[in-house]
């Protein structure tokens with residue numbers, strides 16, 4: 117899966133650090149990231165290439181001994197009418213859609229990129245206190261923003277969500293999303309609502325999207341999925357009752373039962389959804 121970058125090690129402990137010349141700097145503009153390619157592999161700029169800009173930096177994480185920082189324009193920068201920061205331009209670099217992180221090499225560089233984009237969105241959306249409107253300030257001990265005015269504390273937002281492999285003997289239910297760029301078969305999925313457990317999310321989402329009852333809900337694995345700012349929790353469960361699908365056409369374009377032998381997908385080594393489908397295909401679950 118996308119977070120599996122072994123033998124490299126992702127170090128997520130927070131540090132109150134400033135970048136050095138050779139540290140990697142992540143620069144985003146909306147849903148794009150500043151990159152170049154070197155021998156087919158993704159590269160981010162390092163601090164020494166950004167000397168002409170006056171920027172502020174947030175330490176993100178390290179992978180092995182390499183440190184990654186997020187660049188943010190300083191407060192004096194003029195924003196455009198949409199509130200966007202000006203675009204930073206560097207010779208040899210260009211802005212690439214963040215969806216490239218699903219497929220780009222090296223895999224640890226791609227994982228760093230999408231994880232940084234998740235944090236970028238959080239920093240962007242919490243520049244001002246949602247309670248009193250004052251400018252938020254970064255804490256120095258943990259990854260937290262606080263309001264000097266009213267002491268409001270804001271932590272990175274991670275939305276829990278479930279992925280559900282609904283089994284019916286030797287068949288699994290696969291579906292396609294309506295109106296999304298991702299067009300391969302997937303599993304039923306949805307965000308956990310306030311006031312419910314992950315297992316209750318499974319039951320509710322399955323009923324809402326395909327009109328089925330399920331039982332024997334069992335946890336499989338989880339995955340950070342920064343593309344949607346979520347922590348995905350994978351569950352398998354068994355059909356409980358009739359197998360007639362009632363499709364929620366707002367969410368899905370199609371849903372159907374597939375026998376193990378009918379599945380012709382391969383593991384993409386990126387998504388938990390795909391791994392769960394492959395496990396079923398191989399008869400492991």
Ligand SMILES: [Zn+2]
Pocket residue numbers: 245246247248249250263264265266267268
């Ligand atoms: Zn406040």
